[in-house]
Amino acid sequence: MEWEQTTDTDTKLVWERGDATAEIVARKTAGGEWAVHYDRLIQAPEGETYRHETVPDREHATELAAEWQASE
Numbered sequence: 001m002e003w004e005q006t007t008d009t010d011t012k013l014v015w016e017r018g019d020a021t022a023e024i025v026a027r028k029t030a031g032g033e034w035a036v037h038y039d040r041l042i043q044a045p046e047g048e049t050y051r052h053e054t055v056p057d058r059e060h061a062t063e064l065a066a067e068w069q070a071s072e
Contacts, residue, residue, distance in 0.1 A: 001018055001019065002018035003015045003016065003069045003072075004016055004018065011028040012025070012026070012027045012028070013061065013065065015065055017040075017072070019045075021043050021044035021045075022038070022039065022040040022041065023038075024036065024038050024065045024068055025037055025039075026062070028058070029054070033057075034054065034056070034058055034061035035052065035053075036052070036055060036061050036065060037050065037051065037052040037053075038050065038051040038068045051068065
């Protein structure tokens with residue numbers, strides 16, 4: 001499935017899946033780490049799921065998002 005990055009700021013990154021049934025959001029926390037979550041809707045062909053991880057920095061957040069996208 002194709003993914004498109006729709007938001008890229010200093011504190012937030014968002015990717016949306018081509019069928020609009022899943023998104024990955026990475027945001028900088030108040031403590032300076034990055035919280036990354038993957039949310040796939042119940043309407044998705046694969047069904048719903050939710051993942052959340054906290055990583056030390058933006059680079060790791062981007063790597064985790066790419067890993068989750070590749071696992072689709």
